Amino acid sequence: MTRSAEAVEAQVIPLHRPGREKPPTAVKPVEAPVLPLPSASSAPPEPVAPSPAGVDPQTFFEPAPEPESAADGLARALTFLRNRLTGQYRVDEFGFDREFTDTLLLPPLRLLYEKWFRVSTSGVENLPDEGGALIVCNHSGTLPLDAVMTAVAVHDEHPAHRHLRMLGADLVFRTPVLGALARKSGQTLACHPDAERLLRAGELVGVWPEGFKGIGKPFSARYKLQRFGRGGFVAAALRAGVPIIPCSIVGAEEIYPKIGDIKPLARLLGLPYFPVTPFFPLLGVLGAIPLPTKWYIEFGEPIETGAWQPDELDDPMFVFNLTDQVREAIQHALYRRLSQRTSVFSN
Template identity: 65%
Template structure:
């Protein structure tokens, strides 16, 4: 059976707490210009001298905290005006598998989820990405630096074994590249590889519903011949791209709401159940249905997209 955590508050939009958009804890907003300059110079000196650490996956925590996340935090706070629900369902310690819906034509939703977990749950979220991400030289390098890795069961299991939070989007490109007319309708969840990983690692699954990403680049068409030529899963046409050129890459300022559901502890199951296709299928379908219902509820709560 799938059991939810004891004592968890019901995921009710009428009672779920709103997480305010405060600056990251510990940020010294009153620091003088001289202090900030000194901090920047010290950071650059450490980078030039190689005085920094990366883990076995290439995760560079200092670079992520001081450079990469601040670059996207402005989008999170001021452009998308992101609010959270159910943050208490993200564990303060220990491993868990965060499973979310994927959308938006460009996968910005993963970065926004990473900012949310980092700034408000005060934990690193290790996202699993498609092979295509790591075939692009600069993008693949930065993804590794940000703590992301390949969506491969071995990597996911190693991260969970270390007590990490791991984020996965089972819809993959089917979700992020679906047409705007199918917004907020979950696509197929693959073969349930994330369930097999959770069973083998004995990790709870935390369903996540992300509302807002569907509207940032409404996909109204697809140039398939050009996509095949470029080796891409799709080449999107939106109301602003490619008509407006590079300006069309600016996401529309939709209102975002991210909801973390109650953890699903896979009680009554063991690692051996990961080899049973029917068990994996049933659990995958249950997680998918849970996230779909969360999406409907969260979409209703958010209201207008802009």
Template identity: 60%
Template sequence: MSEGAKVIPLHGARGPSTDSVAARTQAASRERHPSGIRPEDEAAPVVAAPPPPSRLDVVRGSLADSIVAVADFVRCRMSGEYEVDEFGYDEHFTENVWLPALRPLFDQWFRVEVHGIENIPDTGGALVVSNHAGVVPIDGLMASVAVHDRHPLHRPLRMLAADFAFELPVVADLARRAGHTLACMSDAERLLSAGEVVAVFPEGFKGIGKPFSERYKLQRFGRGGFVSAAMRTGTPIVPCSIVGSEEIYPKIGELAPLARLLGLPYFPVTPLFPHFGPLGLVPLPSKWHIEFGTPIVTDGYDQAAADDPMELFEVTDHVRETIQQTLYKLLARRRNVFLG
């Protein structure tokens, strides 16, 4: 063994006593920090994460945004800094008044979850075809919010509505300003040719007025006029399935004589209406899911197909079956009507 080697004893002989080493270590520690702990050894202070905003805070924020939007709307109205297209669509009104008024229903009341928004194209026309339900057609309004707010380019959804909607004094003006028009072939083709995203609800009043016992069972889709419009313009058809709308006003009956007297398609009876008066008009807060399916292309059809009843029936039936199967899928995944 070399003389300069340092021997570390395994047993027996020891170096400086343990007590003296500990004493020197503690003294050095006290010199470094009064507490005996080096500052770098101290744990970083734990900062509590801010609590998530309450429902009341969210509502207050939405209300504040709405007030600001309305103030901006009034300013632009007074200065004339807005435009209206040939259908009466007022983009400034829609962005600052109409959509902000619908968002509390969309975000807080129905808590809508949107799936497949990427199936709405970024450019060019598209025809969104959806199921229709709920006694009052709120589903169309929620679909318009979904497309505008969730699409990366915030595209407006131009709905084709029944004639009845444009015969009501206040409703007609709001519908026109929000960009909607009559459910007729000429208007549909003009909008699609202009590159707009257009929505149609082929079930019509048969869908929204059906009894609760037939919920989520699609009614007849008509003769395929919407398919013909898509074929003529070469625009894709995007199937849309909405779950949650059937439960907002469960229709358990109707008063046909009163409906005829008032000139309405039907006068519904629900568990809360008309027994509870105005309170019965409040929609139940069901949990909604809106899914936009894979587009069905139509640009491969020739112009003759747009007038061929068999071709129209085949495509119409394909669209209807796609929506129906998606409804079944969404219903199977849903755990609770109100919790989702």
């Protein structure tokens, strides 16, 4: 049973109750004081440096916005608690809780993004300000930290501060606590119907088509893209008529250098693999701390899909060729960035 795609978009709950608004009061105009003209003996005004070419002088000389004060942060936290206790918050049909994500999930991930991995992002202008788009990324790192770092990059670096709706494996949603957090952060199962509904609703959707083959590959195969499957994500973007944006991530391969796999233990725990790194499981919990590598996330040029003919959308070879085009774009971007990188841990 399908529900309307219009319900995907999260709704903002007003902090006041309906019917309690105060009527607007008339504002009395204030007359500007008349300033005396400077005398001939007064000193001439200091010259003002010209603004850069193409920049509006009014916006060029506007002061930078002040950071949020402790009082503002406390007020926002109290508002969040009040909304939780009174139930005045909304989630969409996929379970996405925008207020919960912005207040509780993004701040700790932002510290990891800015301080630990020191992520540098480029090509954010290729993401649309509104409307749907499919962001296709390479996958690596033993644990899917590259996915959440991409979500932080989309939200914090894009002028519209959009949320990335990630498509995850069923293992994520079967895991206690993690599955609930994934739903609240906007993730949903990586299936064609959910992906197409989100895209038609104008959401930014992120997919990592390498899956466990990419995230669990050995360190010797780093930055070599695995198979992208049968192109289901491309078919969803074609049917929704939204652009496909290749995204390359450099730096995640080295956070957990996987040198082995304990397969019997993985089968016992129901995991796709049980990684062995130079520090895990030898150092226990300390070995689970990711290495502080320097990350680069690059959003490539969009591949438009709206110009294709309807009969091409059902052609498996056409979908396969377009999938391979997206894969090659990501692979070339990875090689280019790696050739420019001088160190794994610094710029």
